[in-house]
Amino acid sequence: MLSHNDNEILCRVGPGTPGGALMRRYWHPVCTSAQLPHPDCAPLRVRLLGENYVVFRDTEGKVGFLEELCMHRGASLALGRVEEGGIRCLYHGWKFSVSGAVMETPNHADPKYAARMKAPAFPAREEGGIVWAYVGPLELLPAFSHYAFMDSAPNNRVVLRVNVACNYLQLVEGGEDSSHVGVLHTNMARPGWKDDEFTPNPDVVNPAALASNDLEPALKIEDTAFGFHYVALRKTADPRVRNARVVPFIVPYGRIIPAPAFQFTVLEVPEDDTHTSTYIVVHGDAPVTEEKIIELLGLNDPKYYDRKNCTFSASWMDTFGQNRELMKENWTGLRGVEVEDATIGLSQGPLYDRSREHLVPADQAVVRVRRVLLDAIKRVMENRQPPALGLDLRGVSACDRQLEDGTAWQDLLPGHRQTVTA
Template sequence: MLTAEENEILTRVGPQTPMGRMMRRFWLPICTSAQLPEADGDPLRMSLLGEPFVVFRDTDGQVGVLEELCMHRGVSLALGRVEQGGIRCLYHGWKFGADGTILDTPNHCNARFRERMKAPAFLVREAGGLVWAYIGPKGRQPEFPHYAFMDGPSEHGAVIRLNTPVNYLQLFEGGVDSSHVGILHSNQANPTWMNDEFTAREDEDFNPGALASGDNAPTLDIEDTAFGFHYVAKRQGPPAADGNPATSIRVTPAILPVTRIIPAPAFQFFVFEVPQSDTVTSTYIIAHGPKPIDRAEIIRIMGLKEPFWNDEDCDFRADWANRLGQDRSRMKDNWTGFDGIEQEDAVLAMSMGPILDRTREHMVAADRAVIHLRARLLESVRRHEEGEAPIAHGLDLADVRSLPDTVIAQDDRWQDLVPGNLRTGRTAMTDKARP
């Protein structure tokens, strides 16, 4: 159980909060590249860690991230014209480049005025189908992160975004909670649950809910790493060929401050729970693997469809007027009355309210990874407040992996199956970012 003070520290992400200050030391996704499909296209009004921004792609295809309100008189640049190498405010025509350079001030024809000031602009990079921004203290940004999904052909990955009106931690905690997979996601994990039997799901190698065991009370082993921690969920497996007991294991890394990697039989699911504000979270899901992947199939298995979600505004919609969209007439053969992994996760997080009061919980052994996530986040905040680097700051993360359900002998070391997680601790190679 957390104290009220600890819960406040963990959930508040504004500029003047301990968690907000720590998170601002990292590169974070602010939108997908697909949301800016063309040069001089419509600008985006985006929020990140409680602050408003405008994101646009200029004539040369370069992405800019600026403070939303025009530095002249405070009008939103999200209404502006994107043209001829910059974004122009509708009010008085002031025009800004992607790096904040003032390109034009039609109502004040003084070149020296333009040259001595710049609009508040932020470091930005594109990689892995995402637009990343650094909005922390100037000159203190880490090297740009490198994840495995940034490598290989684009058809081997699929990027999805959804914006859910809840605090980021409710979603992040669900992502490191292995015991809920075989229960909440029964239809994806065990297609014969309604017959009180277990049947392994072997027809979808892109299914992150597929389990190899019907044991819903896994034993957890947790190990701290340079990037945060990883843990193994051990479930009772079928006997080995020699008749000795065996264990089915699944390994999940938690990369601070907002990332986890969920395994599927043939793919890795990189999930970022990025706070837009204290009560709205942008979830970025990147499915990535050694072969082409069908994005439409990922959307289907995630349950992302109308009326809950669309691929244009990416907002997740559900409310209590219709029981958050639950169809109870289907619950004889559908465990939840909902469809798909992410739909179920988002709806249950919303059912907790915008920010959960964790002082009222009653935790059990299966919640150990959730408890550890909170402890590591609080430790990272403490380090940063004391002038140290936060956990995972500046690491090369290319070798970090999850492990799908794998049967091992009881005395085998699970860590040997994810060696990259243990050696990840070196800083990223130098990689210059555009100011």
């Protein structure tokens, strides 16, 4: 369990909070590139760490990230016109470039006035099919962390965003919790479960396709420059060999989950204390399509996913679409990895109070997430540098392999110990 106070420190991310101060030291995804599909397309309203912004793509294709409300008298720029190298407020026509330069102020046409002004704009860039922004103190702007998926050929990569109405930490903890995979995702992890037979799932894209039906994995954890990595060791038919599933936690909310032939990089970006944008990036050495991933995640059903707004739409209003009849054959009565994960996260409530939980050894990686984040928050409060700023993460990945007794699990992914600054 976690004290109520520590729970608050970890979960609250708004301006002026300790957790918010930590989060404001990193670059964050703010939308997918596909959400800004062409120059001068419609802008998007973005909620990030409890504050509102607008993101847009200008005539040259460059992305800009500004405070949502116009600096003149506060109309929303998310309603604005994007044209001729900037975004123009509807109210009185003030126009701003991606860097925040005030290009025109039609109701006060003196150019010297505009030249003196600067709109609140933030560093923004586009990498790996995602638009990223930094909203922290400019003097502390970190180098940009480079993930392996950013080097992937576009045909071998899918980027999805799923907005889920609960606190980010619930979703992060689900991702660092190997023991839930064989239970919550039973139908994908252990397809023969009804007959008490273990039939491995042949789908090489499915991250819940386990190579063992051991429900009580032994966890081992090691701290790294990016946060930590841990292994879940499961028994196999050969007593000298165990199945080893290694997953990294990248401060402040990242993970990589292994599928047999692909990697799932997942970033749980806090919109505010009770809303999260989950970015799921799938990449590998072979082509993969958005349709395949959407189906695998269970998001091809409009009951669960609004593709236009990237929003997970099921709720208690319809008991998450759970089908009790289906549960004779299907563990959850739901369908798809993300539908199951998001539903469980939402079922914990908008912001779960961990002071009433009962932990077991299989929850060790969840506990480590909290410890690493609390320590990082403490460092920021003491004006020290938090971990994982500006790293070269190209050597960081996840794996699911067989491990003979006497072999070090850390040697499965040697890049984790070698990770250094970008």
